[in-house]
Amino acid sequence: GAGVSQSPSNKVTEKGKDVELRCDPISGHTALYWYRQSLGQGLEFLIYFQGNSAPDKSGLPSDRFSAERTGGSVSTLTIQRTQQEDSAVYLCASSLDEDTQYFGPGTRLTVL
C-alpha cells in the first residue's frame, strides 16, 4: 500500500513569508507526528495527533508554528513569518496503536 507522502518535497521561501507543508498519512493510521531535522541533527519533535484527542503541541518552538489534522487524515503544518532558523527538513510520520512510526520522505524548507 501507499506510504506516508509529503508535499512539497522542497520549498524555498523568503524570510517573513508563510509556508504550508502537507502530510498524507497511511490510510487508517490514527496517529500522526511532525518532526524537524536540522542539518546534521537528530529529530526534534514538534506535534503529535492521536485520533480525536487534543494534539500534543509541546514541541512547537514558537507561536509561529501551528498544525491541523482534518478529518483524522491529512495534516498541514503552517509556519508563519518564516525565519532563517526555520530552514530544515520537516518530517511527518504516522502509526497505528502499536507505536511503529512510518515516515514520509520529508519536506526540505529553505528560508532565504
Place this chain on the structure above:
Amino acid sequence: AQSVTQPDIHITVSEGASLELRCNYSYGATPYLFWYVQSPGQGLQLLLKYFSGDTLVQGIKGFEAEFKRSQSSFNLRKPSVHWSDAAEYFCAVGARAGNNRKLIWGLGTSLAVNP
C-alpha cells in the same frame, strides 16, 4: 527524566567488519524500543523493534538488536557491514501504555564504511 543516549556520534568501520551501535535509555516503565536508519537524502526506515518476548530481535538488512533490561540498553549489531550500510542510525523508545505514544529519540550515530 525520560531520555535516550547514543554515546557514539560517529563511527567508522571497514567493510566486512562487525558493527555494534550503542543505545541506552532512561524510562519509567518497560518501553517499546526501535532502531531506524536514515540514508543520505532519504526518510527514516524502520530497522527493527522490540515490544515483548524474545529480547534478541531480528531486523531488515541483516541487523539485530538485544534488549538488556538490567543495563537499560538496546544495542544494534551486524556481523558484517556492507558499504551500503553507511547512514545515520537512530534509537527511539516509547510507552507501552497510556494515550500519549510520543517516542523519545536519540541524537543518532553516523556510520561511515571504509572499502
